Amino acid sequence: MWGVATAACQIEGAAAIDGKGPSIWDVYSRKRGSIDGGDTPEVACDFYQHFPDDVKLMQELGVKDFRFSISWPRVLPEGTGRVNERGLDFYKRLTDTLFSHGITPHATLYHWDLPQALQDRYDGWQSRRVVEDFGAYAALMGKHLGDRIRDWMTLNEISSFTRGAYGVGKPGQMAPGHSLASERDVNQVVHHALLAHGIACQALRASCPASPRISIAENYSPFIPVLEDPAGVDAACKAFRRENGGILMPILTGSYDLEWMEDHRDSLPEMRPGDMELIHQPLNALGSNCYTGRYVRPAEKPKGYEIIAWSPKFPVAGPTWLHIVPESIYWAVRLVGEAAARKDLPIFISENGCADSCEPDASGLVRDIDRIMYYRAYLSQLLRAVAEGYPVTGYFPWSLLDNFEWARGYSQRFGLVRVDYATQKRTPKLSYDWYRGVIAANRIV
Ligand code: BGC
Numbered sequence: 001m002w003g004v005a006t007a008a009c010q011i012e013g014a015a016a017i018d019g020k021g022p023s024i025w026d027v028y029s030r031k032r033g034s035i036d037g038g039d040t041p042e043v044a045c046d047f048y049q050h051f052p053d054d055v056k057l058m059q060e061l062g063v064k065d066f067r068f069s070i071s072w073p074r075v076l077p078e079g080t081g082r083v084n085e086r087g088l089d090f091y092k093r094l095t096d097t098l099f100s101h102g103i104t105p106h107a108t109l110y111h112w113d114l115p116q117a118l119q120d121r122y123d124g125w126q127s128r129r130v131v132e133d134f135g136a137y138a139a140l141m142g143k144h145l146g147d148r149i150r151d152w153m154t155l156n157e158i159s160s161f162t163r164g165a166y167g168v169g170k171p172g173q174m175a176p177g178h179s180l181a182s183e184r185d186v187n188q189v190v191h192h193a194l195l196a197h198g199i200a201c202q203a204l205r206a207s208c209p210a211s212p213r214i215s216i217a218e219n220y221s222p223f224i225p226v227l228e229d230p231a232g233v234d235a236a237c238k239a240f241r242r243e244n245g246g247i248l249m250p251i252l253t254g255s256y257d258l259e260w261m262e263d264h265r266d267s268l269p270e271m272r273p274g275d276m277e278l279i280h281q282p283l284n285a286l287g288s289n290c291y292t293g294r295y296v297r298p299a300e301k302p303k304g305y306e307i308i309a310w311s312p313k314f315p316v317a318g319p320t321w322l323h324i325v326p327e328s329i330y331w332a333v334r335l336v337g338e339a340a341a342r343k344d345l346p347i348f349i350s351e352n353g354c355a356d357s358c359e360p361d362a363s364g365l366v367r368d369i370d371r372i373m374y375y376r377a378y379l380s381q382l383l384r385a386v387a388e389g390y391p392v393t394g395y396f397p398w399s400l401l402d403n404f405e406w407a408r409g410y411s412q413r414f415g416l417v418r419v420d421y422a423t424q425k426r427t428p429k430l431s432y433d434w435y436r437g438v439i440a441a442n443r444i445v
Contacts, residue, residue: 080137
């Protein structure tokens, strides 16, 4: 699958139109100092109005698969109960338009825009009540959209909307930007998200009229052995299990990694009987949001590995966290089989991308050769995984359009297509032409 990825809150706009309720990002972004430039997702790319043209842009690009997310507060303005028919209708019109352009929809149920009503009612992800409500929302989507959407992702990047939003003693940068008293409280928030994933899998399987294909989009950490010999690969496997031991491992194996538990022995979440079974649902695939990775080597330490610190001038592609590590995409695939013992699981790249470093020329063209370099390097490594027989099924670059980049507002542009936010004019970048060539030739060009 050659696709492209987006998320509701980052592109749709129409934040208070046609009955949509506020999300935690609508409210959080209005808080002074929370978002660069005081930006909000209120208008974004106005995909809500412009989607027919944007679907045409996808068709011209040649993609046959589109990843987007459903805005929970657009379909359930209060988070539970009353359904907003106009919200549901939007996703029906969107999917109809995709089909008429030969494009398959891949929907994420939650890409960080919790209904504010649930934040107000019981502190959102801090409360276990969110699990049941997320299950009911998933069941509703399965019932109303499951005839047209077969490919579902439950959640996007659990660590980002839990650990990224809730700091210990200091607020996180993601909505709702709260500070919690202890690491245990943060782990409890994560545990609720894991349970929500599990209940959504069950709810979709029970409610979709045609059997759904279910996955989750996770930004687990890949580790790259500095030296790729047996000891180096062993160090990468150890790091993979332990560092991903609190999110990916329970999803894939049904228990928190034992060494991760050892690291968190004083801060483990409350786990009730049946929780781990609920978290460990059968998956049809795993989505890897892969942007970067860390280098490791074996070490004479209790952990058995050392994560290498970044050298001061290690190249980045846009944000400071986005170190350019093309091998990360190969190891993100290989280590799921080798370290987590899930060789059976098909993997698709649910996100991969970088931010621009150049402005458009007089004609509006962005000559983003750095993005082309980034994509070509990562795809070459993904091709290595394919060549070695790993079950790679698809690639969804992030993102189709420049969009609302969370706490960074509109200051960082990840799109293959430039968006002029003042006029909503779209201009495909040089990287769009390049990706179109890749898709047309079905190889790296
Ligand atoms: C998220 C996207 C985000 C991208 C770039 C991913 O972590 O899923 O929503 O825009 O990274 O920061």
